[in-house]
Structure formats: structure tokens, C-alpha cells
Amino acid sequence: xxxxxxxxxxxxxxxxxxxxxxxxxxxxxxxxxxxxxxxxxxxxxxxxxxxxxxxxxxxxxxxxxxxxxxxxxxxxxxxxxxxxxxxxxxxxxxxxxxxxxxxxxxxxxxxxxxxxxxxxxxxxxxxxxxxxxxxxxxx
Amino acid sequence: xxxxxxxxxxxxxxxxxxxxxxxxxxxxxxxxxxxxxxxxxxxxxxxxxxxxxxxxxxxxxxxxxxxxxxxxxxxxxxxxxxxxxxxxxxxxxxxxxxxxxxxxxxxxxxxxxxxxxxxxxxxxxxxxxxxxxxxxxxx
Amino acid sequence: xxxxxxxxxxxxxxxxxxxxxxxxxxxxxxxxxxxxxxxxxxxxxxxxxxxxxxxxxxxxxxxxxxxxxxxxxxxxxxxxxxxxxxxxxxxxxxxxxxxxxxxxxxxxxxxxxxxxxxxxxxxxxxxxxxxxxxxxxxx
Numbered sequence: 459x460x461x462x463x464x465x466x467x468x469x470x471x472x473x474x475x476x477x478x479x480x481x482x483x484x485x486x487x488x489x490x491x492x493x494x495x496x497x498x499x500x501x502x503x504x505x506x507x508x509x510x511x512x513x514x515x516x517x518x519x520x521x522x523x524x525x526x527x528x529x530x531x532x533x534x535x536x537x538x539x540x541x542x543x544x545x546x547x548x549x550x551x552x553x554x555x556x557x558x559x560x561x562x563x564x565x566x567x568x569x570x571x572x573x574x575x576x577x578x579x580x581x582x583x584x585x586x587x588x589x590x591x592x593x594x595x596x597x
Numbered sequence: 598x599x600x601x602x603x604x605x606x607x608x609x610x611x612x613x614x615x616x617x618x619x620x621x622x623x624x625x626x627x628x629x630x631x632x633x634x635x636x637x638x639x640x641x642x643x644x645x646x647x648x649x650x651x652x653x654x655x656x657x658x659x660x661x662x663x664x665x666x667x668x669x670x671x672x673x674x675x676x677x678x679x680x681x682x683x684x685x686x687x688x689x690x691x692x693x694x695x696x697x698x699x700x701x702x703x704x705x706x707x708x709x710x711x712x713x714x715x716x717x718x719x720x721x722x723x724x725x726x727x728x729x730x731x732x733x734x735x736x
Numbered sequence: 737x738x739x740x741x742x743x744x745x746x747x748x749x750x751x752x753x754x755x756x757x758x759x760x761x762x763x764x765x766x767x768x769x770x771x772x773x774x775x776x777x778x779x780x781x782x783x784x785x786x787x788x789x790x791x792x793x794x795x796x797x798x799x800x801x802x803x804x805x806x807x808x809x810x811x812x813x814x815x816x817x818x819x820x821x822x823x824x825x826x827x828x829x830x831x832x833x834x835x836x837x838x839x840x841x842x843x844x845x846x847x848x849x850x851x852x853x854x855x856x857x858x859x860x861x862x863x864x865x866x867x868x869x870x871x872x873x874x875x
Contacts, residue, residue, distance in 0.1 A: 501849030516676035537794035571640030655815035710779030
């Protein structure tokens, strides 16, 4: 069984955002899968997806602080600068974290650990609405 | 053909550990797959999975040194600090390396390069036993 | 439907290279898949794969500059040094970016965003030809 769905996420501020329920609320098809795999793929190069702690919001704030220190704006060696100082760092952050996630499905549910959630990592100041392609495969 | 298995890894010290055989020893089902995909998913946010060099143990040591420099403890901007100074860096390292791996299966075996192995990256001082969900899919 | 193919990439200089068409030109089978998933897996530990901006070549140059600053050669704590000063950084960069990509297939085509392309990230000075295993699965 294959299912594929394009999901338009609500626009987010720059930072790290928990989107587990924004995604799963649009996937009643999950219930029909006993064993399978969900892939979430983001169709952008300045925003990314990762899995991390779903409880304490300061974790997401600390991610934003650390990645800003990690991949600073206005490095003298940046040449791709026409779209603003937040653009080239956004590309680098996006590749460090990755464009897609694979999450096992078991008994109709995402089989993540109890402290895990899906993050949308918005690396632009004004990224707007982001599009993800969700692909479900299983039996 | 779908197969899914929860595997409890033996506890590891903080650092990078080769776990290829600890995983495959529990997967006789691999032999039945001619073409397919294996997903290993770790159900934690302070340990991660990656693929790297399987021969020289100093590579794993150098990873530990580099990630500790890369993502230091006790950064002044960390707010998520209640679980100890190794906790917030562990979350960040875990997202940099990732929560899951996809490895192609060919003729009943993992089709990695001869120098590749699966690492468990334990980012906590006392992480205990870690749980991974292995999903096999193929024909 | 499963298909698997070993693709030998042309040797690349150290740096980040757009290889979307080098890969898809060898995959006429894509056309037969309505919904599915493509996995590209690189069988090396000193080169990696990522998805990023496919238009401006300075983005790829800026990636190379940033990763060289990020993961410098000749760090005093490197012990795995016999294969040259570019080797240990290559291992670390490779795990930061990752060994495999999953890209959704829709209506016979890779369903990436219009600005996305597949990069081969060559982290060695003389990496030679790299091997990837492409696995297609879909209906």
C-alpha cells in the first residue's frame, strides 16, 4: 500500500518548531498500516526537518542559538549573498540537518520514542509557508 | 515483504561505537531479501546513528573529540540544563548526525562499502541501553 | 516493484557537485513508478550526499569553504592521520551530511522542489570515482 500527500505547513518564524501533530492530523491513512515507513520530504533548500525532544520548548530555542553561532551570517567567504544575509547560512543549516525523515510505522502509529517529535527548522527570517511531501508505504 | 523488530542495544560509554554485527546478528530475515531496504531508527534524542569507517578505532575516538569541540558543554545560551551539562549538547549532536539510517539490501546482505559500518553515537555520559526499531522491506 | 542499480560516478574534484542528471539519466525505470521512493546510498566514508540549491554555483563553493572552516585539517586531537591531512576531516564531514538520500517519486519523476538538486560532496583531494547504489521502490 502506497499513499502520497502534499502538505502545506502554516508559515513559521525563524527557529525550530514542533510539527508532529500538524502532520499526523492530516494523515488518517496511518491507521491502516500495520508495519511500514513514513517519509517526510521538504521541498526547500533553506528549511529542514529533524527529530528531537518534544517537551521543553527551551530545547528548540537552544537549537536556534547554537545553529546561529555554528553557521554565522556575513562570513567573508560567502559569495551567494543577493538574497540577504540569512540565505547562505540557511542553505548550510538545511544540509546539516537534512531534507527528509524516515519514521517507522507500527500498528497504525508513528513508532517514535516518547520524547521524540518532528521539528520544522525554519532558517529564513521570512520563509513563508513550506511544502512537504509525505509518502506512506506499508502493509 | 515487511519485517519489523525492536532491538535493545547493550549500554555503551559516551562515544562512537561500531554496532553493525550487534544489529545484523539479530536479523536472520535479511537472508530472505533479494532487493530491499533496511531502516534503523533510534527512539532517543540524545543518541544517534551514522555510517562511517569500520576499521581503525581512532576514527571513532576522533569523532568524539571533534563533536565535543563542535558542540561544547556549558554554552552561556543553553537554557535546557536541568538534566546535566551533557544533555543539551547531546540533543544537538543527535540532530546533526540523525535518528535513522537507510541501507540497501542486495542478495540477502547489507550492501555497504567494504569500509563502512554502522555507529551508535552515544552522546550522554550515562545513556544506558538504547532502543532501535529495525524495519526490513523488500522482495 | 523494486529496482536496484549500482552507478559509478565520474571522478570529481574536492568540493560540492550537482549530480541530479548524472543519476537520473541512468534511471529510465523512474518513468514506470507512479508513487514511490528513491534511495541513493554512497558506499564510501569520505564522500557524502546532500540536497541543496541547484542554480547558483557559488552556493556549492560556499559549502566547501564553510565545511573546511567547520572541520579543519590538522587538528591536534586527530589520531587517524596516516592517509593524509584531508582524510579524518573527510570522515567527519561525511557523517555530518550523510550517506544516503530518500527522494519521493511522483508520476514518474523525482518530486523535489524546483530549486533542489542532488549534491555529491567530495571531501578528499583525490577521491576518484565514487559508487552509489540506487534503489527504486514503488507502484
